[in-house]
Amino acid sequence: MQWVKWKESALNDLADIIDYIEQYNPVASRKLHQQIVHVAENLPQHPYLYRPGRVAGTREIVVHPNYLVVYHIDDFEIEILGVLHARQEYP
Numbered sequence: 001m002q003w004v005k006w007k008e009s010a011l012n013d014l015a016d017i018i019d020y021i022e023q024y025n026p027v028a029s030r031k032l033h034q035q036i037v038h039v040a041e042n043l044p045q046h047p048y049l050y051r052p053g054r055v056a057g058t059r060e061i062v063v064h065p066n067y068l069v070v071y072h073i074d075d076f077e078i079e080i081l082g083v084l085h086a087r088q089e090y091p
Helices: 008-024 026-045
Strands: 003-006 058-063 067-073 077-085
Touching (some): 008 026, 008 067, 026 077
Antiparallel strands (some): 067 077
């Protein structure tokens, strides 16, 4: 079974999103943070459950209608590459 590793930039993405939302709605920011962490922690059980990503070799989780978690799977680990708002230009 693979384990989940977060890129530093993905952790920064998540912190920025949560900090921004917290200014306006602390409850929603905590809920979104919990949702994102939960899906990331459960990825090793079903790593191919989510849709193929826009970038070759990646996959994307839609968390809430507005946020994406982008990740890559290899033989030993699942790497979270980024967390972004669905309207952000990506890649």
